[in-house]
Amino acid sequence: MNIELKPLKDIDTPIKVLFTGYLTTVAVGYFFALIQILFTHGMADGKFGLSVDDIVYSYYGNRSGTLLETKLNGSMKDKAPENERFAIMQWIRDGAAQSSYVSSGVSKIIEDRCVMCHNEAASGIPDFTKFENIASVTEQDQGATFSSLTRVSHIHLFGISFIFMFVGMIFSFTETPRTGYKCVAIGMPYVFLLVDILSWWLTKLHPMFAWLVIVAGMGMAISFAFMLVTSLLEMWLFDKVFVDNQGHRYPAWSNYVENGLARIGLENPADLFKKTACLLQHSFLYVWKQWIVYGWPGVKNGINAIKRKLSK
Numbered sequence: 001m002n003i004e005l006k007p008l009k010d011i012d013t014p015i016k017v018l019f020t021g022y023l024t025t026v027a028v029g030y031f032f033a034l035i036q037i038l039f040t041h042g043m044a045d046g047k048f049g050l051s052v053d054d055i056v057y058s059y060y061g062n063r064s065g066t067l068l069e070t071k072l073n074g075s076m077k078d079k080a081p082e083n084e085r086f087a088i089m090q091w092i093r094d095g096a097a098q099s100s101y102v103s104s105g106v107s108k109i110i111e112d113r114c115v116m117c118h119n120e121a122a123s124g125i126p127d128f129t130k131f132e133n134i135a136s137v138t139e140q141d142q143g144a145t146f147s148s149l150t151r152v153s154h155i156h157l158f159g160i161s162f163i164f165m166f167v168g169m170i171f172s173f174t175e176t177p178r179t180g181y182k183c184v185a186i187g188m189p190y191v192f193l194l195v196d197i198l199s200w201w202l203t204k205l206h207p208m209f210a211w212l213v214i215v216a217g218m219g220m221a222i223s224f225a226f227m228l229v230t231s232l233l234e235m236w237l238f239d240k241v242f243v244d245n246q247g248h249r250y251p252a253w254s255n256y257v258e259n260g261l262a263r264i265g266l267e268n269p270a271d272l273f274k275k276t277a278c279l280l281q282h283s284f285l286y287v288w289k290q291w292i293v294y295g296w297p298g299v300k301n302g303i304n305a306i307k308r309k310l311s312k
């Protein structure tokens with residue numbers, strides 16, 4: 001087969017169908033991912049809808065309570081009626097002792113309402129047929145565990161980078177955005193993916209970083225939507241969307257943006273970008289030099305001092 005690199009609008013219809021099928025399926029997948037986030041993280045603070053609190057509770061934990069309480073007010077709220085959830089919470093407040101686990105009736109409630117899912121066969125959720133697993137969710141809620149974060153991090157990094165590989169590849173055959181903007185749109189999801197994963201770990205350490213989770217998620221969604229819409233429009237509606245009835249190309253949206261920026265004194269946004277990159281490079285080099293000159297020798301002296309102390 002002879003593969004010719006043509007712009008999206010000129011490729012053969014079967015390939016267009018293939019690309020469209022892939023993009024649409026991924027978009028639907030994205031939609032379900034959002035719904036899933038709404039139902040798990042979105043319910044973390046007990047109220048429907050995603051908020052900063054949800055993210056803090058999910059990763060940092062609700063440190064004034066226990067995971068079991070957080071879940072009973074959140075994503076497990078509909079798993080037991082009010083009075084039974086109250087009985088469980090009462091038992092937790094009384095110290096969640098093993099001695100009162102059966103006598104308080106909590107063990108019966110868990111067996112009736114929870115064990116159908118939380119059993120030995122379930123993977124990824126605690127097995128409530130063993131008391132030690134109940135005990136571990138009645139300790140202070142520390143949010144996501146390191147092991148669950150490690151698991152989800154690697155799955156996300158491998159899975160999502162693949163999705164953006166193909167979305168980006170299809171988008172790279174578009175012709176309406178200029179090369180610079182294309183590079184940004186293709187690179188952005190990867191940057192935001194890394195920032196996203198990093199921000200989970202940072203939020204685990206400090207709730208302040210919950211904002212970063214939101215920013216990274218939005219950045220990824222925006223670049224995804226931009227690539228998806230541009231690719232689909234160029235494949236199927238090029239003549240209607242990008243050219244006027246004389247066959248002339250409409251000015252690209254980036255022209256409007258750049259004209260707007262020029263009006264407020266930013267002649268060339270690319271310059272701004274380059275200047276920022278240059279500044280970052282210089283500051284990085286500066287920090288690196290400081291580290292080599294002062295930081296590392298200091299650390300080495302420290303280590304040597306400790307070694308000397310230990311060997312005495």
Ligand code: HEC
Pocket residue numbers: 040067068071072075076079080110113114115116117118125126137
């Ligand atoms: C229909 C199946 C199902 C039932 C019934 C169910 N759960 Fe869950 N549970 C899940 C799933 C799936 C998760 C993981 C998603 C989440 O955290 O929301 C989970 C997570 C949890 C967690 C958090 C575990 C962790 O380590 O993050 C707790 C605590 C919990 N459930 C408690 C309960 C209690 C208490 C009941 C009974 C009142 C119950 N669940 C009933 C499916 C169920």
